[in-house]
Amino acid sequence: MSDLRALYEEVILDHNRHPRNFLKNPPGATHHAHGFNPLCGDEFSIHLKVEDGVVRDAGFEGAGCAISTASASLMTEAVKGKTVAEVEALFRGVHGMLTHEGPAGEVGKLAVLAGVQEYPMRVKCATLAWHTMRAALEQRAETVTTEDPIPNCGVGHAS
Amino acid sequence: MSAAREIVARETHSTALDVAQVRADFPVLHQQVRGRPLVYLDNAATTQKPRAVIEALDRYYRHDNANVHRGVHALSARATAAFEGARAKVKSFINARSAREIVFVRGATEAINLVAQSWGRANLKPDDEILLMEHEHHSNIVPWQMLCEQTGARLKVVPIDDAGEVRLDEYERLLTGRVKLVGMTHCSNALGTINPVAQMIRSARAAGARVLVDGAQAAAHLPVDVQALDCDFYVFSGHKLYAPTGIGVLYGKAELLEAMPPYQGGGEMIKVVSFEKSVYTDIPYKFEAGTPHIAGAIGLGAAIDYLKDLGLGAIERHEQDLLAYATRALADVPGVRLIGTARHKAAIVSFALAGVHPHDIGTIVDHEGVAIRVGHHCAMPVMRRFGVPATARASFALYNTRAEVDALVAALHKVKEVFR
Ligand SMILES: Cc1ncc(COP(=O)(O)O)c(C=O)c1O
Numbered sequence: 001m002s003d004l005r006a007l008y009e010e011v012i013l014d015h016n017r018h019p020r021n022f023l024k025n026p027p028g029a030t031h032h033a034h035g036f037n038p039l040c041g042d043e044f045s046i047h048l049k050v051e052d053g054v055v056r057d058a059g060f061e062g063a064g065c066a067i068s069t070a071s072a073s074l075m076t077e078a079v080k081g082k083t084v085a086e087v088e089a090l091f092r093g094v095h096g097m098l099t100h101e102g103p104a105g106e107v108g109k110l111a112v113l114a115g116v117q118e119y120p121m122r123v124k125c126a127t128l129a130w131h132t133m134r135a136a137l138e139q140r141a142e143t144v145t146t147e148d149p150i151p152n153c154g155v156g157h158a159s
Numbered sequence: 160m161s162a163a164r165e166i167v168a169r170e171t172h173s174t175a176l177d178v179a180q181v182r183a184d185f186p187v188l189h190q191q192v193r194g195r196p197l198v199y200l201d202n203a204a205t206t207q208k209p210r211a212v213i214e215a216l217d218r219y220y221r222h223d224n225a226n227v228h229r230g231v232h233a234l235s236a237r238a239t240a241a242f243e244g245a246r247a248k249v250k251s252f253i254n255a256r257s258a259r260e261i262v263f264v265r266g267a268t269e270a271i272n273l274v275a276q277s278w279g280r281a282n283l284k285p286d287d288e289i290l291l292m293e294h295e296h297h298s299n300i301v302p303w304q305m306l307c308e309q310t311g312a313r314l315k316v317v318p319i320d321d322a323g324e325v326r327l328d329e330y331e332r333l334l335t336g337r338v339k340l341v342g343m344t345h346c347s348n349a350l351g352t353i354n355p356v357a358q359m360i361r362s363a364r365a366a367g368a369r370v371l372v373d374g375a376q377a378a379a380h381l382p383v384d385v386q387a388l389d390c391d392f393y394v395f396s397g398h399k400l401y402a403p404t405g406i407g408v409l410y411g412k413a414e415l416l417e418a419m420p421p422y423q424g425g426g427e428m429i430k431v432v433s434f435e436k437s438v439y440t441d442i443p444y445k446f447e448a449g450t451p452h453i454a455g456a457i458g459l460g461a462a463i464d465y466l467k468d469l470g471l472g473a474i475e476r477h478e479q480d481l482l483a484y485a486t487r488a489l490a491d492v493p494g495v496r497l498i499g500t501a502r503h504k505a506a507i508v509s510f511a512l513a514g515v516h517p518h519d520i521g522t523i524v525d526h527e528g529v530a531i532r533v534g535h536h537c538a539m540p541v542m543r544r545f546g547v548p549a550t551a552r553a554s555f556a557l558y559n560t561r562a563e564v565d566a567l568v569a570a571l572h573k574v575k576e577v578f579r
Contacts, residue, residue, distance in 0.1 A: 004526050122518070
């Protein structure tokens with residue numbers, strides 16, 4: 001139970017129950033992207049309002065598990081007010097923390113997501129919103145997925 | 160043992176399953192996961208293997224390994240005898256008329272693709288129809304969609320009702336003279352529904368359609384008699400029947416198989432080859448190009464022997480008891496919604512838990528040592544039908560126990576505690 005609590009942190013459960021910036025497409029939003037993990041069914045749209053290189057507002061829509069929902073919710077809070085460069089640094093920091101690919105940078109409050117790294121099959125849940133947000137910033141139109149073509153994930157796969 | 164006592168022993172055998180004894184036959188079950196005894200409830204995905212199967216593979220590779228049908232030496236003769244022996248076991252297991260009607264393939268998926276590409280391409284024309292049920296596995300949908308693209312034939316779908324049963328009125332209505340093939344799952348992997356296939360096949364016959372039955376979830380859990388069913392094709396996978404992965408069976412009526420073009424070309428499937436023309440060999444070998452999965456077939460034969468020894472009737476009764484027990488126990492957990500409540504079901508229980516995504520259920524119950532599957536179960540149309548992105552699914556096999564159902568229920572209470 002103790003390591004389960006590291007995954008299902010109170011903060012994560014709270015953001016799952018009451019997602020922030022949810023069902024929100026900020027007026028004047030400039031950047032949008034769609035993320036979908038077909039094996040899991042997790043699906044989110046991310047909306048950003050970027051002005052003068054600063055993310056002024058952020059929101060998301062969709063549905064997913066507690067980890068993906070909380071990660072999206074925490075992310076929308078964290079990116080607000082940051083410059084695009086700072087958001088990119090945050091992305092790298094969170095990505096590094098979750099996947100061990102690259103260094104884990106300063107992530108502040110997002111450290112609550114660290115428990116996910118012990119659950120390799122759930123990492124893709126936590127990273128979906130982040131990759132989708134990055135696609136929005138880069139104005140990429142194609143749907144984003146964090147499910148490997150060679151999944152290390154048995155969740156929802158086959159049969 | 161006297162003949163009489165032998166009969167008594169066999170009778171007792173066929174009335175009740177000695178589950179403790181059965182569990183002892185499956186080495187993989189005896190391990191801990193995350194400090195808890197493993198509770199394996201993902202049998203619809205794949206089943207574990209009894210020692211008899213593991214040892215059959217081991218014996219084959221240690222003593223008999225050789226290629227089949229092509230050597231005069233002793234090992235090749237032994238390998239061929241074992242491989243063809245396995246075919247004979249499959250034949251009697253599903254009561255085919257002849258071993259020539261048993262084609263070894265990789266699994267149910269390959270068998271369906273074989274029928275679609277060989278029979279389908281040779282027989283379907285634009286505006287012909289293929290009729291499928293709404294709760295088919297993707298592997299009994301996609302090969303037909305591909306065939307429709309190639310031939311101009313059309314796919315029609317028979318809806319299921321809120322319990323997960325085929326709407327037979329709709330089935331009869333859609334079964335027009337345009338339908339050339341009906342694909343029906345014997346048992347739904349996502350819902351557990353056992354379709355009334357005998358009745359459905361009779362209707363299809365009357366309408367002049369061919370029938371393929373997907374037996375992937377049925378063969379290990381129900382007695383199958385392809386002659387009594389009178390289906391044209393019946394397919395299943397070894398790995399869901401306590402046998403290795405990579406081996407499966409296509410049953411086809413001999414006269415159909417004989418008339419069908421080959422699926423793949425190569426060695427094993429020809430009589431004479433010249434650069435001008437090759438002459439294909441007879442069934443079933445016409446459909447078995449290349450070196451087959453010899454060990455897999457032998458393992459499948461061993462699995463069939465194992466099941467016959469236990470008695471399919473006893474297995475079915477045991478699994479039905481687990482199904483009834485699990486259905487009651489899960490329905491008693493507040494917030495659980497059972498998905499798939501057909502009157503006639505195999506021991507598969509799909510469910511949703513209010514306020515908790517199935518993936519979170521999967522992770523937390525895994526923590527308690529309980530292996531279930533969460534996701535769309537390769538049946539996305541079923542998920543859409545029931546308005547859920549995914550379900551959690553417990554699927555039972557002959558070695559599962561009521562205590563394991565209790566472990567699942569206790570784990571679900573853990574889930575609720577975390578998500579309180
Ligand atoms: C009903 C059904 N049909 C077909 C298949 C495909 O079986 P396989 O993946 O072994 O080819 C499965 C299992 O995955 C199944 O449950």
